[in-house]
Amino acid sequence: MTTDTQPSLSPEQDAYLRERSDWMGAYLVLHAWGVIALAMAVFIAWPNPLSFVVAVVVIGGRQLGLAILMHDAAHRALFKNTRLNDTLGAFLCGWPVGASLTLYRPYHLSHHRHTQQAEDPDLILSAPFPITKQSFWRKMRRDILGITGYQRRLEFFRMEMGDSPSRWQRVKKLWAAEKYFFLSNLAILAVTTAAGVWWAYFLLWLLPLLTWYQVISRVRNIAEHAVVGNNDDRLRNTRTTLTNWGMRMVLAPYWVNYHLEHHLFVFTPCWKLPAAHRMLMAQGFGPRMELAQGYLAVLRQAVSKPHDGPKHGKTGDPRKHAALI
Incomplete structure (x- = not known):
């Protein structure tokens, strides 16, 4: 890593940035679910x-927001109270969108230790870029x-079931791995059914x-990491x-663009x-930092490759990429 002068904080700044808040954590979780409920209500009305x-x-933006709040919980920054942080971060933020805090935390912290280095488990997500416009639009379609969502979820299920010849054993493994995802989604279905709009779960949550x-x-x-200026410079x-x-509301909720x-x-x-x-x-x-003026500017760099090259295969446990953070 580059060893040039790096940012430093005064003791007061460090204390301020480190301070967490149970009240703010609760507000953010309630805000995400409140916006989801309001958006559903508007369409139903x-x-x-x-x-x-x-x-x-x-x-969809708030579902990503829930994954982002789970990401904060992975850093134990969502709530000051550790038990609240881990419990609510897992059950109200991660599991409803199919992300496991337990799996995600060690994997993600490894990403922070080795950002854009050979040991970075997330390097596979940024290494293929830049790509061609044609490749990008194929992915978007x-x-x-x-x-993509359907295939990814099936990939999770197949990995979790394993290759046991016993169907019952495969089902047991799947339930053990996904029970909280199933139960949290069953709870959302139960709420929409109780409200007389059972179809809202499928049309306004699952879709x-x-x-x-x-x-x-x-x-x-x-x-976040594709086509950056220098893989060895923290800035x-x-x-x-x-x-x-x-754009933050629909694409980068809860300040994740920073x-x-x-x-x-x-x-x-x-x-x-x-x-x-x-x-x-x-x-x-500022002049030393990797800053972009909007997502369109980043995408222009990311799709600047003139011709398709060799395809990059996927490796690793896809469940740990569930939040894509």
Whole structure:
């Protein structure tokens, strides 16, 4: 890694960025679920093509938001209380969208220790870039049509069932691995059924999870580590994407676009990342940082390859990539 002057914090700044809040953690979790419920209610009250598209985009964005809050919990930054952090981070944030906090935490912390190095378990997600526009749009089509989400979930299930000749043993392994995902989704189905709109689970929860969630997870993943300036410089091997409120709402909820700040100060709750960004700017690190002015600017770099080359195969446990964070 580059050993040039790195950002430093005063004791007061360090204490501020490290301070977590149970109240803020609870607010963020309730906010994510509240926005999902409100988007569902709007479409149910005024069903039309426009309100449907808005609902899918908003709900898919908050589903990603839940994965982001689980990511904060993986760093024990969502709640100050460790038990609240791990319990609510797993059961209210991770499992409903099919992500396991237990599996994700050690894997993700390894990503932080070895960012963009050969040992980085996430390197497979950024290494193929840049790609061609044709390749990118093929991926986008699979994402928005639900093909990616469907295939990924089946891949999880097959891996979890193993290759035992006994069907009962395979089912037992699948239940052990996915019971909380199944139960949390059954709870969502039960709530929508009790409200008299059982179909809302399939149309307004499962469909966004299989479509828009996949689209924005891919875009976010590209923005964070693909086509960065220098894999060996902590200020250049991770990107912060500066964007407006509307784009953050549908594409990068809960300040996840401040990804460089997150890598530099991993102990910082997501809601303090804008403050961390201002601290870096005040120290004059702006010109050295990997910053992008919007997601379109990043995507232009990511799809700049003129011709398709050899395909990169997938490796590793796909369950650990579930949140794509």
